[in-house]
Amino acid sequence: MESISRISGLLETARDLTLEAAKDVGPRRPTRPLPTQQIKKLLDSRNEREVLDGLRRVIAMQYANPPQPTLTFFPAVLKTLSNPYPSTRPLVYNYLLHHAEADPDTTLLSINTIQKSLSDSNPRVRAMALKTMAGIRVPMISQLVSLAIKKGVSDLSPIVRKAAALACVKCVTLDANTRPQVEEYLAKLLEDQQYYVAGAAVQAFAEICPDRIDLIHPVYRKLCKMVVDMDEWGQLAILRLFPTYARKCFPMRKKRVKKAATREQKAQDFYEDLEPKEEREEDFDEVEVLDPDLELLLDSVQPLLHSRNSAVIVSVARMYLYLSPSEHLPHAIGPLVALLRSPKDIQEVALYNIVQVCLAKPAHFLPYIRHFLIRTSEAPQTWRLKLEVLTLLFPHCDKSMQDLILAELEHFSRGHNSDLVRESVRAIGRCSQASDAKTSRRCLSLLLKQIHSSDSVLVGEAMEVVRHMIQRSPDEHRKTVVRLAKNLDSLNSPMARASIIWLVGEFSGADPQNNIAADVLRILVRGYADETDEVRAQIVLLAAKVYLHDLNAKNVKKTALEALNSPSQEKQPESQVLSPPPEEGGFGEEHQQETPEAPEEEDTIALLYQHTMLLARYTSSYDLRDRARVYRALLALPSSTELASLLLLAPKPVPQAPSPSESHKGYALGSASLVIGSAAGVNGLRGYEPLPDWVATGEEPNAALRDAGGSGKTESYEPQKAVSAGQMLDAALEADPGYKSNGRKAKTLDDWLDDEEEEEETESESGDEETDEEEEEEDEEESEYETDEEEESEEQESESEGDEEAGLVR
């Protein structure tokens, strides 16, 4: 979906000047910088507005370009933290996070106050404090952070629990030793009933310990059901995590299905046939059987295909492609294609993913072929990929659609953008490569038409593609070569001429009676002086080839005569003379069937060859002269042509033009490596992880883990909720060896903080009760909040009681 700012751009074509005007008329914010002293004065003020103004100036200085030094304000800013104004707090926290690393000692002074806020009555304040505390990059406080998270995990407000989940990541980055504790917290947060807490927990889990799938088992089904309600970022984490989980936990089962000769089955075979890997090895009778749990996952993410977030849609497509390509993937195709209407940047990345799916399952995209027509105004990245989709779809289309694609390609091959011309001609070549003989011929005739164009880029590229096509199936194209040779009269592009001459040379051995090679050479030699070096080199090569074939033919005749004269003699020398390997496309056979030619003609060929060599000898290009010398040496002895045959008539490898994206085929859908392609290296970019293979049957974790854990733990979760934070803190102090072992420093700091915290809490408690009562009066209107708040106030009381108890115990 287009982002709202883009659409509003369309809606407000005449952009509101009134707003701008209003802003200018309204109270203008002072932009003039103040001296440091004056800002400090503002910060020290007792007036909220002035403090806020000071803080704003400090933040603006901090973000300004180039940034101005603001570290000197640290003490003054910290002092404002004690002010009761809610408006200043976020700014102070922001400042703190920015400067914590630069001045850790001063930062530690603030920890005390932040910890107080952790037990504030307002959950937003608690969440913000937790977030800030975890964000301070001072490794010394990692244990404190861990404790704060522990407290946050059992907080009543989901906002705080969400903050706790996100803080887990920061805690582990700060100090890797806290990982075991953090994993415990995460296990608990994953069980949370509130979907956005669970979503954040999955996000954190995916960052910290994506391999600990044992934590996922008990919550697997619950998460599957919750995924629809999560926010997009939680959904993305699940969609990233669960394909791996599924591959590790659900072995691929196949069921034997008796072969049905229905049309559907045939169609399926047709699709399956195009699939490169696993499916292909399997028998067609086998159909994948989905584990019920896997099916639950696949079904529950299906509504996400209506998401406005393109990343979610591609992630769902990825899950379907790698987990259930035949059954679920078709649902994802339409939404994938719909991504083409997103903004350009997203469209481009989406196209890479579409091409990837298209390589695996081209047939699914047939109904959407019109979406991939190229527009003149498109960026190169976009049309390149669209061309690729069109060529990938081409073999699967019916005739009218193929006409459309070819017409499209032809149109763009006549354009003015040389890159686009080149790519379209290549695309025509790929189309012909992938289709049957009849269509291939159509492509060829299309290309041959292009040869007369005056655009040298087009002609050169078209010739190149034609050459590839002819080389791929030389036997069918003898006539084509003759047709091409006719074009030599009119063709201007040196590259195309050279290409044609080379082709004529390659075919000079075939069908000796009607061979045109010698004639072509005769005509070309006449204009030798006017050709470019590129073409001359090919003329010389052609002469050498024609002469060589001629010599070979004579030798054959001679040996045949000898054999006739002395039939007892073996045919050993003959086969040596006719050394061209069998792959050469039947040249050898034809040589043997050759009939004697008129002697005058043979002489002509020899003369022609000598003449060409002479021409080459006096060419200015030394490369050409060298070549001529090589040929002359090779063909010096008419009786021994073996070496020359090996060199000049060697079979040429058949050129292949795979689809450009074929090289990134291994990368997972949705990854950056896929977009970057070959530059990303063999194993993808740093941090790229391919999907694991399906787990072998019998090695998967027991499915019972999922049901036993799921129901059992959620029940036990409810009572846990009532345990107060203070009690848990105590329990942690006793139980957690990591905490004790971590030495004196943390403990003393904690003690020192605890004292003040308790004071603070008793204060806030009395305050809380007042506000709570007020709230209950007001709640008649807002019945929505009623239950939550009552719980909240009760919890608040029990919590502080707990803390008092804790104090007594201590």
Add this chain to the structure above:
Amino acid sequence: MATIEALYIFDEHNNLILNNVYTGRPPPPSTLLPLYLQQPSPRPSLTYITSTSPPTLLFSIIQDNLLFLSPSSSDTEPLLVLEFLHRVADALEEFLGSPLLASRITASYDVVAQVVAEMADAGIVCQGEANVLRDVVETGPGVLDNILGKVGLPGSSPGLGATPSSAGILQRPQQQALSSQGSAIPWRRSNVRHTSNELYVDIVESLSVTLAPSGRPLAAFANGSIVFTSKVSGIPDLNLNLSTGGKGAGMGNRGDQLRSIMERVVFHPCVRLNRWKSDGAISFVPPDGRFALCGYEADLLGPGSPLTTDQRSAPKLDLPAHIEMSTGLGAAGNEFEVRLTLPSSTRSAAVASLQSSLGNSSRPGAFRSTSGTENKGPAVEELTVRIPIPPNTRNFSDIRPTKGEAHWSLVDSCVEWKIPSKEVATISSAGAVLRCAVQGPVSDEDDEAQDDTATNGMTATTYDYDDDAPSSYQAQSSAPASRSNGAGETTGRARVDKNRDLMPTAAMLSFSVKGWLASGLKVESLLVDTKKSKGLGAEVKPYKGVKYLTVSKDRIEARC
């Protein structure tokens, strides 16, 4: 890994205006910017920079002339980062006003810093809803008042948000306690109060049409977005019913009909998918303010229409403006012509669609003002034709439009033909015509030909043309007979061939039409479900407004 490492924003002159590091030690913006600018334009949205250590993936979007960059040192889902960048732009716009200007960002760093920090926590994206950020971001007193025109914001502006009936002294803490609970609806900020309750539906369709040289449409899509503006107190529960305007009749119930028009629909998370699937109604609790409710796509050729080349069976496309192009005209074949016609049939349809009205409105007059058009029917506005010109064109000897103005822009290498709105009405049924004569690059043959206007010449840019050998080949093949008769004819035909290289291959049409939708969709009704809504008095009847807009931005392309 799905962490955002940093966010850099640059203004239109590539000056850094925001540098926010989320996590890790990403390369500084001063290093990344030149590496990004090295790429040839248009720059890809994801580039891989190997000259930094470690190699960096660089994501970029451009919004309102601002460049947003985000580096990443490891493989991150590209779409996740790009979506995040778009959301940041949306959120900044929500707080700072539209359009997003560099000066606005630099003037309120305190708000920007909070918004940016709230959207991703240490690099993990955690909040994408701009509206909910309103609960979290402290804008302080008096910041938003002037920008939002005193709509009635709670929280930061005491006195406006709180109900006047509650005890004055306790207003503030109580308000905090309410908002602190967090909204029950993850996309709507809590405690919304508005003095005037208003609901607006804007449907924008952006056309994307490709016409074959024969005039037959190859592809025609309308990409629609429904933009919703909700300024209603409490938690309203709304039902938006659309109708297809007669299309797809006889295709099952209304939901089916609607779904046959609106294909590949995506929704804002607030929409209840079940209702859409069962009866085609869009039922939702909106966020506060303006948001994109829904995106869809309408195939104007009808789904599954044949792709035959037979022109008689070509599907009829109902567009407010059409262009045709013919090239290679004139004696030397160096002229081309673009004909623009405005079929009158669309106007009547448009009038019909304009007369759609919403039930239950206390003030029907409200539509008229919002739709912004008079009763005479929607007019085609901002009519522009752009013709991309091959780069080897030297000059235009003639540009003649019968209406409006046309000029050749060398920078964009295109001819732009603009027809002002007031002249649009005067276009007759025969249409308006633009005729241009092209001059190719200078070459030696110009002198030989001695032809005044006609341009000529083998393009010296294409390949070496030093000898006359190739030309002798050409002459032999193209007209061996005419050589003796008259050289003039040969050169004339050759010139036409050569001028073919100078002919444009496509023309692109842009326009906007208010009050008309290409897909024929209409808003049938917009109802507030009073039973499910909360905090909205039964007697309150919000204003409702609807606006239709169809635009094409270079997206109607006629080939030749």
